[in-house]
Amino acid sequence: MDKKEVAAILNDIGTALELKGENPFKVRSYYNAARNIETIGEDINPLAKEDRLREIPGVGESIAEKIKELLATGKMKYYEDLQKELPEGLFEMLRIPGMGPKKIKAIWDELGITDVAALEYACHENRIAALPHFGERSQEKILEGIAFIKKAQGRYISSEIREQAESLENALKKDKNIIRISIAGSIRRRCETSKDIDIVVSSKKPEEVGEKFAALPQVATVTAQGETKVSVILKSNVAADLRIVDDRQFPYALHHFTGSKEHNVAMRGRAEKKFSMKMNEYGLFAVGKGKGGEDKLIPCKDEAEIFQKLGLAYIEPELRENMGEIEAAEKGKLPKLIEEKDVRGVIHVHTDYSDGLGSIKEFTDACIKMGYEYMAVADHSATATYANGVDEKRLKKQHGEIDALNKKLKGFKIFKSTEVDILSDGSLDYSKDALKTFDFVIAAVHARMPNKELEMTKAVIKALENPYTSMLGHPTGRLLLAREPFKINIEKVIDACAANGVVIEINANPQRLDLDWRYVKRALEKDVKFCICPDAHRINDINDIKYGVAAARKGWATKADVVNCLPAAKFLAALKRN
């Protein structure tokens, strides 16, 4: 059992305790412990064996004992007892917007309802409205909420939701009553998926701005409308919140609603402990320093000044996850993050030799037009028959075509590469003779792999040790909101990349963003280099590079960490080749 599974169980316990109506601080302690366990940089099993679990922040005597029991026996009595006590359906009911533990418990106690289906039925029978502290409107809202989770599952890929957020932002920008405006929340932090859209604006006429927002053509229904906040559901079924503040408050509100929640909690803690300041969406205040002992606002013209007042360098939104950014900002050790313009080469392009839509020439022309300096063709290998994989005979033809094009090109270079399948025994899907003919080789896992973590990890590590492997493509195979990552020990894979000088791909396809940014940070600590690749199957996919850059930024990468920020010759020199 790994730390992720342990953390998931602790999270479940937290939720269960909430449903039971336990002390909220006790509940929080389980969530805290789960969160901290997820982010420790080592395996949890040795920690338990050496009795060092309590070194993890948020893990005290009681939780440490429970984890020890879980790791030693595979079971935790406390958890099992809670599960027996609470019907499973209650947890699903929590996903209904507006339904929290208290309401669910009340409905359970009063009506014996323990799942979403029964709840929906009870609403139709008008039995919820009759409960104390519920009414007609509550019942309607529950039905709306159930419809919402049924339809949307509640999360969206970054590229899709960002587009919608920008369309709202652009529509609002035309309003002269708006002084400053910014997208906030997880979209601004460049998370790989988001639940909803947050926009912050400043204005002297909040009500008019709110009216305007509620009346935008993108909006389907208005779910809340107050002086500082308007919540809507868009026609796309995405929820969007607009926060309207006074212009003086804008920097504080932008910081607050950008989050993450964990970053904000840490910032508030710092403000209070080190500076006796209070922080919320309306300002940063010196406690008791105003007239008559009131709190006094510390003026800040922008976010950078807020950080400065708290003794910190400016923290880019992507880094605000309370994953060490505050400590680094204090010491002036924040990285200078990579930017889109730093990327010089388009690596991992599928042409019409395999499953790409476009010839080598067409991709080349597009790359040149977009200002790139080099490109690497990387079609599928022969085993990938589903993708029209290239056999060794057609490979020769492709290489001839690339050589001919390179002769004509000036100031642009096409590299010969491949996305070669890692086979189930860890060998690569081309012969040595064929592998020799590439400028460099990207190895990647596709179908027909062992479904056991140990075997899968072993096969991939064997491929990384192959002298011809220069780069590992989409390391976990995840498809966001659609397919779970492979069962693979990614920590061991990262170690093997470090040991063998293999570069890891950050696959920039917005549905993949694989390697996950959390592991990008981890791998950087081990001096692994990255390559941001669009995995382009059509010309337009080259534009996905920007999502890969966002993921790299979120993982703390600088341009020095990313090999395709180098000029062509140095790029090639940075890769392990045989």
Place this chain on the structure above:
DNA sequence: GCCGTTTTCGGCCCGACTGTTTTCAGTCG
């Protein structure tokens, strides 16, 4: 349940909005 160069007990981030109430609890971010 966790935590502590003010604390081993008494805190634990904070404010808006909604719906049900007639002063507030629950939810959300």
